Amino acid sequence: MSIEVHELVVFPGPDGSAGNPLGVVLHGGTVDAADRQRVAAALNYSETVFVDDPASGAIQIFTPATELPFAGHPTVGTAWLLAREHAPIAALRPPAGTVGVRYEPDVTWVTARPEWTPVFDFRQLPSAADVESHPQPDRGHVYVWAWLDEKAGTVRSRSFPVDLGINEDEATGAAAIALVGLLGRRLEIHQGVGSRLIANPTGDGAVELGGRVAAVRTFAFDGR
Known part of the structure; x- marks a missing residue:
């Protein structure tokens, strides 16, 4: 099974250094739900995102050890990548709820709830x-x-x-x-x-x- 993975860095500093690595599988349907935790552990990013539907923003987020209902750098990174590879989106939909998205030239924004x-x-x-x-x-x-x-x-x-x-x-x-x-x-x-x-x-x-x-x-x- 071959999986296309986009590796990003999210929240780098003004000079482009640092930031948190992120793995994104834009074609999430190529990975069975039962295999996603194993794939995320093998990739070993702090988080890996599987995009199930680019149009609606449906995603799942996994650390190497567990699934997360929401996470910050994965949603910011995925929103940026969808705009680059498909089209800008208004929202992402991880299990926690609807995450608003907006774009500025150099900054991607998401809106979520602390709870x-x-x-x-x-x-x-x-x-x-x-x-x-x-x-x-x-x-x-x-x-x-x-x-x-x-x-x-x-x-x-x-x-x-x-x-x-x-x-x-x-x-x-x-x-x-x-x-x-x-x-x-x-x-x-x-x-x-x-x-x-x-x-x-x-x-x-x-x-x-x-x-x-x-x-x-x-x-x-x-x-x-």
Whole structure:
């Protein structure tokens, strides 16, 4: 079984570095539902997306260990890829619900609800240096953060979703949505080794999440 996989990087910094790798199978129907978790584990991206219907935006999202009802960088990346390979879309439809989509020249935006995100163990630390030096947890879903500039709303963060099969996530859109839900304000998040995420409250309980996306390669995966 040969599967065409698009590898993207989502939320790279202004210089194009860093960002979170993502695998997207645009022809999701080529992979049986029962095989998707195994394929995602073999690909070993933090998340892999299977697009079941480009027109309606129906998708499934898997980490190497489990399916997610919603995730941030997979929806931003998939929305960008569909616009490039098919046509711009107004919404994606993962199991959690309808995710609004809009496009700017350099930023792709999705709108989702904080209650769709996993339960994060948010830990605010005194400084960015404390975030940098935080040890790798051996369990849980820990997200450490500190203000870089509280007045400007800039944050330094790292994410350790160990229970999802990921030791450290380079850029975690769902956590950005959840943190904006908690704080109720716009944030620019500097995560991992250089990723940038922007998230804004919409005023109706939802959060808009945006960032850059870039294509890395398209390749055939043998399905094993």
